[in-house]
Amino acid sequence: MPIIEMRNLTFTYAGAGKPSILETNIVVDPGEFVVLTGPSGCGKTTVCRCLNGLIPNFYSGEMTGNVKVNDLDIRKTSTMELARHVGFVFQNPENQLFSLSVERDVAFGPENLGLPRDEIRRRVDWALQATGISHLRNMAPYELSGGQQQRAAIAAVLAMKPRLIVLDEPTSFLDPKSAQEILDVISRLNRELKITIFLVEHRLDAVSRHADRVIVMDKGKVVLDGKPFNVYGEEAWLIGIGVPKVTMLFHLLRKDGISLDSLPITVEDATEELRRKLTS
Amino acid sequence: MIEVENLCFTYPNGKDVLYNVCLKVQDGEFVAVMGENGAGKTTLIRHFNGLLKPTTGRVLVDGIDAKKSSVASLARIVGLVFQNPDHQLFCETVKDEVAFSLKNFGYPEEIIERRVRGILETLELTSYTDSSPFMLSGGERKRVALASVLVWNPKHIVLDEPTIGQDYQQKDRLRNFILQLNTQGKTVIVVTHDVEFIAECKPRVVVLSGGRIVGDGPAVDILTDESLVNKASLVRPQIAKLMSSLSDMGLPANVIDLFTARTVLASKLERAETCR
Amino acid sequence: MSMRIFDGFKFTKLPTPVHQMDPRAKFILVMSIFAVCLMFSNLLVLLIVFFAQIPIIGLAKSIRRWSVSMKGGALLATLIFIMNFLTGTTLIYSLAMTVKFLALISCFSVFFMTTSPDDLGLALENVGMPFTLVFTFTTAVRLVPTMAVDAQTVIDAQRSRGLELEKGNFVKRIRNYIPILIPLIVSAIRRSIELAEALESRAFGASEKRESLVTLKMKLSDYLTAIMALAFLTLSVYVYIYVRLPSLEIAFKLPSIWPWSYA
Numbered sequence: 128m129p130i131i132e133m134r135n136l137t138f139t140y141a142g143a144g145k146p147s148i149l150e151t152n153i154v155v156d157p158g159e160f161v162v163l164t165g166p167s168g169c170g171k172t173t174v175c176r177c178l179n180g181l182i183p184n185f186y187s188g189e190m191t192g193n194v195k196v197n198d199l200d201i202r203k204t205s206t207m208e209l210a211r212h213v214g215f216v217f218q219n220p221e222n223q224l225f226s227l228s229v230e231r232d233v234a235f236g237p238e239n240l241g242l243p244r245d246e247i248r249r250r251v252d253w254a255l256q257a258t259g260i261s262h263l264r265n266m267a268p269y270e271l272s273g274g275q276q277q278r279a280a281i282a283a284v285l286a287m288k289p290r291l292i293v294l295d296e297p298t299s300f301l302d303p304k305s306a307q308e309i310l311d312v313i314s315r316l317n318r319e320l321k322i323t324i325f326l327v328e329h330r331l332d333a334v335s336r337h338a339d340r341v342i343v344m345d346k347g348k349v350v351l352d353g354k355p356f357n358v359y360g361e362e363a364w365l366i367g368i369g370v371p372k373v374t375m376l377f378h379l380l381r382k383d384g385i386s387l388d389s390l391p392i393t394v395e396d397a398t399e400e401l402r403r404k405l406t407s
Numbered sequence: 408m409i410e411v412e413n414l415c416f417t418y419p420n421g422k423d424v425l426y427n428v429c430l431k432v433q434d435g436e437f438v439a440v441m442g443e444n445g446a447g448k449t450t451l452i453r454h455f456n457g458l459l460k461p462t463t464g465r466v467l468v469d470g471i472d473a474k475k476s477s478v479a480s481l482a483r484i485v486g487l488v489f490q491n492p493d494h495q496l497f498c499e500t501v502k503d504e505v506a507f508s509l510k511n512f513g514y515p516e517e518i519i520e521r522r523v524r525g526i527l528e529t530l531e532l533t534s535y536t537d538s539s540p541f542m543l544s545g546g547e548r549k550r551v552a553l554a555s556v557l558v559w560n561p562k563h564i565v566l567d568e569p570t571i572g573q574d575y576q577q578k579d580r581l582r583n584f585i586l587q588l589n590t591q592g593k594t595v596i597v598v599t600h601d602v603e604f605i606a607e608c609k610p611r612v613v614v615l616s617g618g619r620i621v622g623d624g625p626a627v628d629i630l631t632d633e634s635l636v637n638k639a640s641l642v643r644p645q646i647a648k649l650m651s652s653l654s655d656m657g658l659p660a661n662v663i664d665l666f667t668a669r670t671v672l673a674s675k676l677e678r679a680e681t682c683r
Numbered sequence: 684m685s686m687r688i689f690d691g692f693k694f695t696k697l698p699t700p701v702h703q704m705d706p707r708a709k710f711i712l713v714m715s716i717f718a719v720c721l722m723f724s725n726l727l728v729l730l731i732v733f734f735a736q737i738p739i740i741g742l743a744k745s746i747r748r749w750s751v752s753m754k755g756g757a758l759l760a761t762l763i764f765i766m767n768f769l770t771g772t773t774l775i776y777s778l779a780m781t782v783k784f785l786a787l788i789s790c791f792s793v794f795f796m797t798t799s800p801d802d803l804g805l806a807l808e809n810v811g812m813p814f815t816l817v818f819t820f821t822t823a824v825r826l827v828p829t830m831a832v833d834a835q836t837v838i839d840a841q842r843s844r845g846l847e848l849e850k851g852n853f854v855k856r857i858r859n860y861i862p863i864l865i866p867l868i869v870s871a872i873r874r875s876i877e878l879a880e881a882l883e884s885r886a887f888g889a890s891e892k893r894e895s896l897v898t899l900k901m902k903l904s905d906y907l908t909a910i911m912a913l914a915f916l917t918l919s920v921y922v923y924i925y926v927r928l929p930s931l932e933i934a935f936k937l938p939s940i941w942p943w944s945y946a
Contacts, residue, residue: 166574167546179884210886221829222874223881225822227694227801234896241890248896267696273444287886299572302443302600303642329574332603332645367576372603372645372665376672379665383673385680394645398652401672405656405679458839478842487843493873494833495840497865507862511845541869555844 128198130291130323131155131178135192138173138182147173149347150192157290160317160324162334162355165344166367171327174344175295178325179213180206197290211240214284214292218299220268220276229271229279230255230264236287247286254286257320258312274305278312285316291323292316298330310334331359332371335392343368356390373397408433409455409485409563409594414464416450424450426618427464432596434562437589439605439626440598442615443640448598451615452565455596457481469562483512486561490568492552496540501532504540505555512559526558530584546577563594570601582608606630606644606663614639627661691752692795693828700904701743702797706806708905708912709798715916716790722919725928726779733786736793743797752792753785760784800824805899814893822878830871837866 133153139146148170155161163171176182177194184206194201197212217223226232233254237247255261258278268276277297284292294313298306314337317324328334335341341358343351345366351358359374373391377400381387387404391397409432416425424447432438440448453459454466457478466473468481489495498504502523509519527533530550535543540551549569557564566585570578578601585595585608599605605612605626612629614622616639622629630636631647643651647663650671654660658675662668696702701709719732740749760781767777804821808814841862842848848859901909922928 166576167572168544181880181883185880185883206883207886207889210884210889215881215884217877217881217884219877222877225818225825225878225881227696227799227825231801231897236885238893238895239886239889241892242894244894244896247894251896283885296572300444302640303602304443304637304640307642367574367579369575369603373649376646376649376665376668379669380673380676383669385673385676394648394652397649401649401653401676402656404676405653453839456843458842477847479845479847482843482845489836489840489843491836493870494837494866495844495862496869497862507846508844511847559845 128157129154130157130197131325132195133174133177133192134194136177136194137191138177138188140173140186140188143188146189147347148177148344151344151347151349153342153349153352155291155323155325157323158317158321160314160337160339161326162331162338162341163325163327163344164329164331164341164368168346169344170347171344172295175215175293175325175327177201178291178293179215180204180209181215210236210289211287212289212291214287214289216277216280216284216292216294216297218296220273220280220300223280224268224276224283227267228265229260229268229282232268232279233283233286236283240287250286250288254282257285257316258282272305273301274308277301277305277309281309281312281316285322289322291325293325295327296329297326298328298333303333306330307333310337313337329369331355331369332373335359335371355392359390359392408467408469409596410465410467411451411454412465412467414451414454414461414466416447416454416459417462424618428615428618428620430613430620430623432563432594434594435589435592437585437595437608437610438597439608439610439612440596440615441600441602441605441612441639441641443600446615446639447618448615449567452487452567452596452598455481455563455565456485456487458487479511482508482561483559484561485563485565486556486559487565488553488556488567488569490571492548495552495555496548499539500537501527501535501540501543501551501554502537504551505558508555508559514559522558522560526554530554530557545572546574549573561593563596564588565596565598567598568600569597570599570604578604600641602630602636602641602644606646607665609664614641616640627663630663631661691748691755691792693748694796694799694824695745695748696799697744697797699743699797701739701793704797704908705899705901705905706798706802707809707899708901708909709794710806711909712912713790713794715912715919717787718916719919720783720786720790722923724776724779724783726775726782727928728922729779729782729786733782733789736786736789740789740793743793745793745796748796749789749792752788756785756788795824801897802899805895805897808895809899815888818887826874829874830867833870834863834867837863837870840866 131153133151136148136151137146138148151174163174165171176186178196180201183190183202196209199209224232225235230251233251234247237250255264258281260275260278260282263271263275268279271279298309301309310333313324316322326334335355338355340353341355342349343358343363343366351363359370364370371392373394377387377390387400389400391400411428411430414425414428417423428451440451442448450459454461454473455468457473457476460474469484473481496504498507505523505526506519509522527536530553532550532554540548543551569581588595609626612624612626613620614629614635621638622635630644633643636643644663646665646668650658650662650668651660658671662671716732723729740746763784764777764781767780768774800821804817807817846859846862
């Protein structure tokens with residue numbers, strides 16, 4: 128049974144002239160690592176908000192079509208209830224950490240759920256370990272680097288034991304190395320803990336190696352949906368998404384008349400292919 | 408020319424941020440200041456228009472000692488565009504927002520009108536002239552902020568993290584725009600950690616780490632230096648990693664941008680095919 | 684206009700006995716000092732109360748930050764002195780009022796500097812305040828330094844566009860603050876919306892009953908502090924009612940030709 132079932136969804140924010148997303152169909156199976164990308168204003172954030180109930184509970188508007196997350200209809204389920212199944216990590220670490228210690232922040236979600244103290248303690252320790260920040264448990268968020276703060280945010284969400292985690296451009300404010308580290312943490316959660324990941328990201332070069340699937344949106348509609356190397360073609364490039372440089376390089380070389388077999392999405396794949404072509 | 412001589416800066420709360428920074432930026436240069444978050448990049452550029460004064464050392468802007476000048480006077484020659492446009496937008500219309508600085512500098516009405524119209528056209532914001540800046544999208548607000556600084560035509564322009572939150576097309580437009588400003592003779596200093604963006608622009612790169620300058624040179628040399636790049640919490644551009652792992656095949660190691668890589672590889676691959 | 688005045692009330696994490704004191708015991712201590720300050724108008728007593736706080740501040744390793752809040756209060760303190768003196772009270776009395784004010788600022792400054800908003804929140808919850816209210820309070824306290832940083836950034840950004848805050852007549856100077864206030868308010872609103880979204884996503888308000896991971900525990904030292912504070916308060920009440928304190932009165936006041944003075 129799919130964990131996300133978005134069928135023919137059209138949503139117009141209250142007071143907006145036109146819909147932000149139009150007849151969108153997205154189906155995600157449990158355990159998948161899905162990347163959603165597209166030019167600014169294409170509707171990515173709107174889609175994310177529909178996944179944890181912020182739409183329609185926090186943001187009102189006109190909705191047609193339906194969305195089911197973990198078999199729960201978002202129109203009939205409160206955000207509080209959905210929070211047990213879907214975790215949401217925002218762009219800016221500063222505004223999603225509430226306490227003056229990482230430990231208390233990670234405990235915040237379970238505390239809200241009214242869990243008993245020893246269960247909270249267990250979950251906090253587990254979440255801190257899964258994100259590799261147990262040694263930072265007593266630090267205050269402002270004492271941490273951006274990358275560490277995002278890890279704390281992920282741990283805080285993880286402590287609620289969701290089956291699906293939605294992340295809206297979590298690496299925006301991070302430097303390249305921290306961005307890579309965070310994506311590694313997210314990928315590990317997906318592989319080892321089998322948590323479904325729905326990640327909105329511009330930095331496709333860093334994330335493509337982890338993704339099972341890439342969905343490209345443009346002007347409120349889904350235009351491409353498939354494995355990364357299938358999606359990073361001419362059309363994606365024309366829409367204006369950040370196709371990895373090595374993939375673009377191969378496109379350009381093909382245009383120059385060079386015959387190349389595959390379309391790499393990582394530096395390693397590109398190196399292998401070029402080495403083969405140059406030595407034969 | 409902007410000259411920084413042995414600049415040390417400590418915040419009033421005792422936090423040391425810059426240690427003995429020495430830097431010279433010639434007129435019309437394009438320089439990228441890169442480094443990890445907290446390296447001191449933002450602190451450094453705030454010295455260029457006098458917002459911060461050196462604790463020890465000197466900062467000279469076009470020969471004027473920044474320590475002895477007011478922000479208002481230095482701002483006329485150094486335009487600083489802040490990272491978050493929401494920290495400056497306050498007017499009812501985009502037109503007023505852009506005109507704000509000109510009014511502060513005392514320009515006459517007719518010149519203000521003309522200049523505002525001109526810069527809005529250049530940045531493709533004419534259709535928003537009478538719109539409220541708060542109603543625009545993130546990318547559009549960033550352009551309005553840029554317009555409001557460029558409108559008074561400062562000689563030196565400093566951009567603080569202009570690529571954050573921008574998609575690929577917006578970054579491409581920004582790159583072209585910066586190169587345009589450069590050809591007009593303006594000095595452009597960009598603070599960023601967007602390695603791929605800088606790899607395509609290929610400016611001079613100054614690397615800050617822990618408050619010190621740890622690298623200063625052409626992008627092709629700096630961004631291919633693995634140890635330096637790691638020290639500053641950056642990564643090498645994809646193209647650089649690719650070329651470096653193929654260096655044993657006789658490919659040049661100091662290629663970082665797509666266009667050059669394509670040219671080099673195309674000729675090498677063609678030769679390999681014809682040899683067969 | 685410097686944002687540093689807030690430093691005197693900002694919590695900083697330090698491993699001192701004062702920081703580690705249970706907030707409830709600390710609160711009793713602060714309230715006792717507060718009550719004593721309000722009770723007395725005698726300069727000698729007030730000076731003792733003021734200076735007695737200094738070793739506590741030293742123990743909390745916060746002397747430098749405390750002096751910042753003192754400097755911040757200096758303007759207002761001078762105002763209080765002048766207001767008192769010019770309305771005909773004696774020099775000594777005016778000084779006493781000034782010291783009272785400074786002593787009050789001192790004790791609150793120390794309290795906020797050494798108590799983390801989280802612990803404060805736990806203490807309030809303990810006393811029965813509903814969680815939503817407690818959370819509002821601790822978030823507000825936590826956001827003060829963040830907003831101060833925002834304010835400084837806005838000031839910097841507008842100054843970089845030629846705004847001169849120090850120039851112009853009184854009216855112009857007030858108007859010059861509009862380009863500061865509006866972005867600040869907008870920033871605050873945006874931030875609140877982001878915080879609210881994050882709260883919703885973490886099931887805020889999902890359950891009526893709520894057990895928190897960390898609980899406050901009063902140690903022996905905390906009980907002793909609280910008992911001593913209450914004893915001090917009781918002693919002060921006794922002194923106030925029964926003991927005649929030496930008066931430092933020098934009958935110096937403004938001559939009664941001032942139109943608004945009262946004899």
